[in-house]
Amino acid sequence: MSNEFYAPGEQRAAKVNDLFARIARRYDFLNDLQSFGLHRSWKRRVARLAGVTPGARALDLCCGTGDIAFALARRGAATTGLDFSPQMLEVANGRSRQLAAGRQPQFVQGDAQQLPFPNHTFDVVTIGYGLRNLTSWERGVDEMFRVARPGARLIVLDFGKPLNAWWRAVYFAHLRLSVPLIGLLFCGNASAYAYILESLKHYPAQFAVAEKMRALKLKNVRVINLLGGAMAINYGEKPR
Numbered sequence: 001m002s003n004e005f006y007a008p009g010e011q012r013a014a015k016v017n018d019l020f021a022r023i024a025r026r027y028d029f030l031n032d033l034q035s036f037g038l039h040r041s042w043k044r045r046v047a048r049l050a051g052v053t054p055g056a057r058a059l060d061l062c063c064g065t066g067d068i069a070f071a072l073a074r075r076g077a078a079t080t081g082l083d084f085s086p087q088m089l090e091v092a093n094g095r096s097r098q099l100a101a102g103r104q105p106q107f108v109q110g111d112a113q114q115l116p117f118p119n120h121t122f123d124v125v126t127i128g129y130g131l132r133n134l135t136s137w138e139r140g141v142d143e144m145f146r147v148a149r150p151g152a153r154l155i156v157l158d159f160g161k162p163l164n165a166w167w168r169a170v171y172f173a174h175l176r177l178s179v180p181l182i183g184l185l186f187c188g189n190a191s192a193y194a195y196i197l198e199s200l201k202h203y204p205a206q207f208a209v210a211e212k213m214r215a216l217k218l219k220n221v222r223v224i225n226l227l228g229g230a231m232a233i234n235y236g237e238k239p240r
């Protein structure tokens, strides 16, 4: 079944932008509802894995309303969050204004596939629930690699594909039925949430991301499966 927010190829970005413009105000609330609040602990895990020390430079791509960027900034990193949606960035900036100066990430509008930063700039580059939305996820990883300093950590958090067939069927049924229903009831938009499954079908997920990291010769490449692979974190370090 097709989805109004999923388009292959070059039309992809406009559709994704439209989707997040529509749901930006409810995004955080719906995230809590759909994941039973678990996304918070997965994002904290990303921030722990980032291992930032005060003064480190961190970049969070597809930052949305800023959860991961805030977590990195709280740990003392000079953090930049990048997203192409003005509406999501508006929410992120609103949250940022509640924080003490010095703890505030800098939010920048831009395309994760064409980053406005020089090579070898950041000590950590993260992306949460973003790679799956890009026209080319490989290009996204290439850009993460390009702007990372030698020794930097690259971390990807996204929906995964469980290897166990039974669990995958249950989980996909949840994405097909309950997630759009929650979207309809609380956001008035089932299609925006049906998009998650549609985008996941076209995304090769955690094991392909690990392959790509190995192809880039990253060190200590790891896949951390969460909830039996329904979610996953990919980790790798740029060689020195």
Ligand SMILES: C[S@@+](CC[C@H](N)C(=O)[O-])C[C@H]1O[C@@H](n2cnc3c(N)ncnc32)[C@H](O)[C@@H]1O
Binding pocket: 013, 016, 017, 020, 061, 062, 063, 064, 065, 066, 067, 068, 082, 083, 084, 085, 088, 110, 111, 112, 113, 127, 128, 129, 130, 133, 134, 135
């Ligand atoms: C599902 S949200 C994730 C937000 C946040 N990282 C989180 O985990 O809550 C995906 C975000 O990716 C952004 N996005 C999608 N494609 C993008 C692109 N090509 N460049 C920059 N941001 C993009 C969207 O605007 C949206 O804010």
